[in-house]
Amino acid sequence: xxxxxxxxxxxSVSEASAELARLGDEAKVxxxxxxxxxxxxxxxxxxxxxxxxxxxPALGELAWDGQTMHIGSAVTHRQLERSAAxxxxxxxxxxxxxxxxxxxxxxxxxxxxxxxxxDPHSDPAPAxxxxxxxxxxxxxxxxxxxxxxxxxxxxxxxxxxxxxxLVALEVAPLPPGVGSAYLRTARFERPSLGVxxxxxxxxxxxxxxRLAVSCVGPVPMRLHAxxxxxxxxxxxxxxxxxxxxQRHYExxxxxxxDLHGSVAYKTYLTGVLLGRxxxxxxxxxxxx
Amino acid sequence: xxDAVHTQSTMPHTWHTLPVAFEINGQPWRGDVRVExxxxxxxxxxxxxxxxKRSCESQVCGACTVLVDGEPISACTYLAFEASGKSVTxxxxxxxxxxxxxxxxxxxxxxxxxxxxCTSGMLLACKALLxxxxxxxxxxxxRYLNGNICRCGAYVQILEAIQDVVEARQSDASELPWPPQxxxxxxxxSQANQPSSDARMLRLDGHARV
Numbered sequence: 001x002x003x004x005x006x007x008x009x010x011x012s013v014s015e016a017s018a019e020l021a022r023l024g025d026e027a028k029v030x031x032x033x034x035x036x037x038x039x040x041x042x043x044x045x046x047x048x049x050x051x052x053x054x055x056x057p058a059l060g061e062l063a064w065d066g067q068t069m070h071i072g073s074a075v076t077h078r079q080l081e082r083s084a085a086x087x088x089x090x091x092x093x094x095x096x097x098x099x100x101x102x103x104x105x106x107x108x109x110x111x112x113x114x115x116x117x118x119d120p121h122s123d124p125a126p127a128x129x130x131x132x133x134x135x136x137x138x139x140x141x142x143x144x145x146x147x148x149x150x151x152x153x154x155x156x157x158x159x160x161x162x163x164x165x166l167v168a169l170e171v172a173p174l175p176p177g178v179g180s181a182y183l184r185t186a187r188f189e190r191p192s193l194g195v196x197x198x199x200x201x202x203x204x205x206x207x208x209x210r211l212a213v214s215c216v217g218p219v220p221m222r223l224h225a226x227x228x229x230x231x232x233x234x235x236x237x238x239x240x241x242x243x244x245x246q247r248h249y250e251x252x253x254x255x256x257x258d259l260h261g262s263v264a265y266k267t268y269l270t271g272v273l274l275g276r277x278x279x280x281x282x283x284x285x286x287x288x
Numbered sequence: 289x290x291d292a293v294h295t296q297s298t299m300p301h302t303w304h305t306l307p308v309a310f311e312i313n314g315q316p317w318r319g320d321v322r323v324e325x326x327x328x329x330x331x332x333x334x335x336x337x338x339x340x341k342r343s344c345e346s347q348v349c350g351a352c353t354v355l356v357d358g359e360p361i362s363a364c365t366y367l368a369f370e371a372s373g374k375s376v377t378x379x380x381x382x383x384x385x386x387x388x389x390x391x392x393x394x395x396x397x398x399x400x401x402x403x404x405x406c407t408s409g410m411l412l413a414c415k416a417l418l419x420x421x422x423x424x425x426x427x428x429x430x431r432y433l434n435g436n437i438c439r440c441g442a443y444v445q446i447l448e449a450i451q452d453v454v455e456a457r458q459s460d461a462s463e464l465p466w467p468p469q470x471x472x473x474x475x476x477x478s479q480a481n482q483p484s485s486d487a488r489m490l491r492l493d494g495h496a497r498v
């Protein structure tokens with residue numbers, strides 16, 4: 001049984017933000033509830049008010065404008081999984097969305113909820129890191145836009161102020177000819193380790209390399225330093241580099257030992273999965 | 289109404305109960321629900337539709353699967369007010385007036401239930417699967433059903449039951465094949481007096497219990 005709750009159903013971002021500001025720590029944004037309701041039931045968080053944001057039209061929009069995919073934060077994983085436009089322009093995000101938990105969670109849970117919860121064990125987060133993704137944030141007194149790479153601040157911590165809402169993600173597809181792959185291990189409902197990769201290959205040399213890793217550290221991250229080392233390398237060379245970069249992963253990703261694995265296991269597996277994902281991104285093998 | 293204390297403010301009202309109207313198994317339902325009331329609590333405790341099971345309460349096991357507008361959801365964490373204006377199907381709605389759905393018939397014939405606790409949710413998930421994929425491959429079925437857990441391990445028989453329904457649809461047969469085709473452990477009447485541990489048993493009480 002859940003403790004008694006009150007709900008309000010604002011119809012604009014400014015209304016919702018004003019309500020969050022008024023209620024302070026008593027209120028939480030509520031969309032699908034797939035993260036929030038279990039936490040409330042377990043007594044891990046305590047709120048008396050839900051601010052239901054699903055009646056705000058902008059948050060439910062999913063639209064392609066010819067250059068950018070506009071994804072409202074209340075769009076469900078299932079909508080992303082089934083959208084022909086997402087599959088065509090953002091295949092990596094489509095694949096990641098299709099792997100979130102199970103079909104019941106995907107039917108109700110939203111992309112914004114997954115991201116705002118700030119759990120590092122996120123499927124869509126590494127995919128969005130590989131794309132050029134901007135985050136539209138709104139509040140009662142206007143809004144701001146930040147790069148997705150600065151959205152996660154720590155374990156369960158995001159760049160959002162208490163009275164701010166994640167309104168939408170603006171996601172640009174990869175340049176033509178650049179392939180992508182998302183690989184993960186998942187023994188529980190959430191991924192234990194996820195890597196998202198983009199790369200192209202010209203005359204045997206890798207270009208446009210982008211590497212993102214989730215789950216290993218407190219926040220999903222791009223590995224920019226490693227990416228630049230792979231530019232111009234052959235696939236075999238780059239696979240060797242990513243497999244031998246375990247100390248680098250340990251320094252940059254800040255992994256901890258937990259139920260998903262030891263630090264040594266996670267950094268080893270990061271190299272293995274990145275190597276496989278690079279091969280898949282450039283179409284060098286048929287493995288899934 | 290006691291809730292309307294903020295009428296002079298521009299703030300939206302906050303409610304602790306909401307009036308909702310939705311369709312449950314084809315019948316209209318109207319009433320007030322508490323905000324924290326889950327759909328599982330509503331169907332089991334107020335509507336007395338106890339075919340929907342409470343189990344993990346964290347969206348992992350699938351025992352509480354019901355369909356909302358044809359899509360599976362976990363009733364344990366789905367707030368009842370969200371069903372407003374929608375159509376809810378529980379296991380009781382799969383067999384209106386006692387006439388079993390072909391999937392239920394196939395489950396009985398294949399012995400796709402043992403303890404039966406996952407079965408309500410499993411059947412509704414299978415129903416939604418066959419809407420999404422009219423002719424699912426084994427991989428599609430497995431992926432779609434990966435959030436419905438059967439601790440007795442009837443997965444093979446469940447997948448066979450799905451296949452039976454697909455084949456029966458294709459051949460436009462009103463009756464499912466009996467004995468079931470394709471399973472190497474199908475019951476064989478010639479062995480009726482020599483039950484072996486790996487022989488699949490027809491659940492003779494299946495109809496009585498569903």
